[in-house]
Amino acid sequence: xxxxxxxxxxxxxxxxxxxxxxxxxxxxxxxxxxxxxxxxxxxxxxxxxxxxxxxxxxxxxxxxxxxxxxxxxxxxxxxxxxxxxxxxxxxxxxxxxxxxxxxxxxxxxxxxxxxxxxxxxxxxxxxxxxxxxxxxxxxxxxxxxxxxxxxxxxxxxxxxxxxxxxxxxxxxxxxxxxxxxxxxxxxxxxxxxxxxxxxxxxxxxxxxxxxxxxxxxxxxxxxxxxxxxxxxxxxxxxxx
Amino acid sequence: xxxxxxxxxxxxxxxxxxxxxxxxxxxxxxxxxxxxxxxxxxxxxxxxxxxxxxxxxxxxxxxxxxxxxxxxxxxxxxxxxxxxxxxxxxxxxxxxxxxxxxxxxxxxxxxxxxxxxxxxxxxxxxxxxxxxxxxxxxxxxxxxxxxxxxxxxxxxxxxxxxxxxxxxxxxxxxxxxxxxxxxxxxxxxxxxxxxxxxxxxxxxxxxxxxxxxxxxxxxxxxxxxxxxxxxxxxxxxxxxxxxxxxxxxxxxxxxxxxxxxxxxxxxxxxxxxxxxxxxxxxxxxxxxxxxxxxxxxxxxxxxxxxxxxxxxxxxxxxxxxxxxxxxxxxxxxxxxxxxxxxxxxxxxxxxxxxxxxxxxxxxxxxxxxxxxxxxxxxxxxxxxxxxxxxxxxxxxxxxxxxxxxxxx
Numbered sequence: 297x298x299x300x301x302x303x304x305x306x307x308x309x310x311x312x313x314x315x316x317x318x319x320x321x322x323x324x325x326x327x328x329x330x331x332x333x334x335x336x337x338x339x340x341x342x343x344x345x346x347x348x349x350x351x352x353x354x355x356x357x358x359x360x361x362x363x364x365x366x367x368x369x370x371x372x373x374x375x376x377x378x379x380x381x382x383x384x385x386x387x388x389x390x391x392x393x394x395x396x397x398x399x400x401x402x403x404x405x406x407x408x409x410x411x412x413x414x415x416x417x418x419x420x421x422x423x424x425x426x427x428x429x430x431x432x433x434x435x436x437x438x439x440x441x442x443x444x445x446x447x448x449x450x451x452x453x454x455x456x457x458x459x460x461x462x463x464x465x466x467x468x469x470x471x472x473x474x475x476x477x478x479x480x481x482x483x484x485x486x487x488x489x490x491x492x493x494x495x496x497x498x499x500x501x502x503x504x505x506x507x508x509x510x511x512x513x514x515x516x517x518x519x520x521x522x523x524x525x526x527x528x529x530x531x532x533x534x535x536x
Numbered sequence: 537x538x539x540x541x542x543x544x545x546x547x548x549x550x551x552x553x554x555x556x557x558x559x560x561x562x563x564x565x566x567x568x569x570x571x572x573x574x575x576x577x578x579x580x581x582x583x584x585x586x587x588x589x590x591x592x593x594x595x596x597x598x599x600x601x602x603x604x605x606x607x608x609x610x611x612x613x614x615x616x617x618x619x620x621x622x623x624x625x626x627x628x629x630x631x632x633x634x635x636x637x638x639x640x641x642x643x644x645x646x647x648x649x650x651x652x653x654x655x656x657x658x659x660x661x662x663x664x665x666x667x668x669x670x671x672x673x674x675x676x677x678x679x680x681x682x683x684x685x686x687x688x689x690x691x692x693x694x695x696x697x698x699x700x701x702x703x704x705x706x707x708x709x710x711x712x713x714x715x716x717x718x719x720x721x722x723x724x725x726x727x728x729x730x731x732x733x734x735x736x737x738x739x740x741x742x743x744x745x746x747x748x749x750x751x752x753x754x755x756x757x758x759x760x761x762x763x764x765x766x767x768x769x770x771x772x773x774x775x776x777x778x779x780x781x782x783x784x785x786x787x788x789x790x791x792x793x794x795x796x797x798x799x800x801x802x803x804x805x806x807x808x809x810x811x812x813x814x815x816x817x818x819x820x821x822x823x824x825x826x827x828x829x830x831x832x833x834x835x836x837x838x839x840x841x842x843x844x845x846x847x848x849x850x851x852x853x854x855x856x857x858x859x860x861x862x863x864x865x866x867x868x869x870x871x872x873x874x875x876x877x878x879x880x881x882x883x884x885x886x887x888x889x890x891x892x893x894x895x896x897x898x899x900x901x902x903x904x905x906x907x908x909x910x911x912x913x914x915x916x917x918x919x920x921x922x923x924x925x926x927x928x929x930x931x932x933x934x935x936x937x938x939x940x941x942x943x944x
Contacts, residue, residue: 342876345876345880347876348872348876349872368879368884368885369876369879369880370879370880370882370883370884370885370888372880373879373880373881373882374882378880379880381877381880384877385871385873385874385877387874387892387895388895388899389894389895389896389897389898389899389902390891390892390894390895390898395878395881395891398881398883398887398891399878399881399882399883402881402882402883402884402887403881403882433895450881454881454882
């Protein structure tokens with residue numbers, strides 16, 4: 297699957313946040329998007345998934361050459377897009393298992409429950425997620441680290457073709473960052489999915505091997521390069 | 537704002553054929569359980585005023601209607617009787633309980649008495665159907681010490697039946713008893729509902745009243761629930777689901793009147809279309825009830841711009857040494873962020889909304905211990921949410937569900 301963002305301009309509540317971004321992610325490619333707070337990274341990720349608050353005023357987003365701008369969010373997910381949320385929502389009363397089962401059934405059709413449970417348990421084990429969490433409400437009362445791990449767990453279960461990971465490392469301790477990074481790496485290697493990882497820091501990249509690094513400032517991509525660009529940002533900040 | 541005002545106007549207009557109701561509805565916004573002038577919190581005047589209002593209000597309501605009893609499946613613990621409604625003369629000097637009890641007794645033509653002897657256990661299901669001419673129905677529950685009762689009452693009416701459904705409950709839970717009363721108001725959308733509940737929990741007893749308000753054109757309920765015995769544990773759990781032009785006025789008063797008691801009111805309302813709901817939850821922790829726990833929590837979910845919920849929680853704490861006392865209210869529309877999250881996992885918008893609402897309600901449904909009631913409630917509520925349909929009479933096999941316990 298190929299994701300193309302072409303000269304994209306986006307407004308949020310009448311304020312222009314994205315100002316002419318172009319980016320292409322091909323199958324198996326690993327892109328990193330870095331930038332200071334407020335540069336528009338999260339807005340871009342939500343726009344790709346079709347959040348109704350994000351108004352595209354110019355440009356296009358295409359999957360395999362077809363525009364998806366008019367598609368509702370669930371249809372975009374069905375095409376194979378996935379967003380790992382920076383701040384996953386909490387829904388008291390919605391069992392995590394039920395939610396995972398519903399989401400998986402929506403994307404892949406019904407799976408025998410036993411098979412589904414085995415997959416959940418195995419993935420949870422890989423992510424060092426405690427078993428009692430699986431029986432609780434979706435993200436309700438979870439720590440920041442637990443929420444992020446459950447996001448990665450969802451990614452692995454739902455098997456997207458292109459995953460946008462919005463700060464999967466924020467709020468995680470060193471060990472958890474490593475676990476999350478390893479799981480994302482494993483997933484990509486197995487599925488050849490395209491990845492767009494959004495982060496402030498290069499810490500998580502110590503465990504990952506990105507192909508491209510893009511730097512976003514004030515709604516625009518101002519610099520592009522390889523892994524060394526992330527190291528430079530770590531040392532010098534976002535002054536270009 | 538324009539919409540909200542319009543809804544209030546419509547609500548008031550809908551009461552016009554009953555003039556006193558207009559004033560009652562209006563009072564909901566301005567009186568709000570205020571203490572009488574000059575009274576101070578803790579001097580007992582507030583509770584007297586409240587008690588007077590409950591009595592007066594119920595008088596106004598039930599004097600209006602004629603009535604008929606329902607169909608009841610009985611058991612060794614249940615007695616149904618007819619009675620002369622003219623017997624009672626109110627003694628103005630009598631205490632609240634006597635006056636209320638006398639009032640209830642006098643206005644009811646049919647009485648269902650549930651008596652669970654000491655140490656016995658019973659699971660009872662009642663189906664009450666009302667038609668075009670209904671008198672109040674009195675349900676008296678007396679659970680003796682150490683008994684265990686799970687009661688389920690389904691109130692229904694024939695579709696298109698413009699009748700009144702008026703159950704009056706008096707529940708006395710003996711010491712160490714465990715009582716669950718589940719009342720499902722699922723009358724037709726042309727039926728008016730007036731419900732009065734009075735509950736008293738004995739020492740170390742556990743009592744829960746689960747009120748599910750689904751049916752009815754206009755529903756008004758007044759509940760007075762007292763954690764009376766030392767160490768008693770009382771929960772009033774209310775679920776409101778409204779659509780079309782349904783109106784609900786749910787008044788509930790919980791009272792801690794002894795030490796180490798726990799009294800909790802949880803109300804969850806979900807409203808669609810142009811429905812309208814007032815939730816008045818009032819808690820009082822009396823002086824000297826050390827170590828007590830009291831909590832009022834009212835939450836609402838508004839699914840359409842013309843639907844409206846008015847939560848009015850209130851609390852009076854007259855004890856200096858409570859374990860916990862709190863009251864809160866929150867209403868909100870569907871969370872767009874939550875919908876986006878669910879949809880980003882491939883769930884379509886309709887299903888995502890349903891999941892979200894079901895999750896909201898599940899917190900209240902989880903409080904129902906009787907699994908049959910829980911299942912029925914979930915099925916009815918979700919059917920209404922999904923299809924806008926209302927099933928005033930049970931669509932399930934009565935033979936399998938309405939079981940009269942075998943004699944032991």
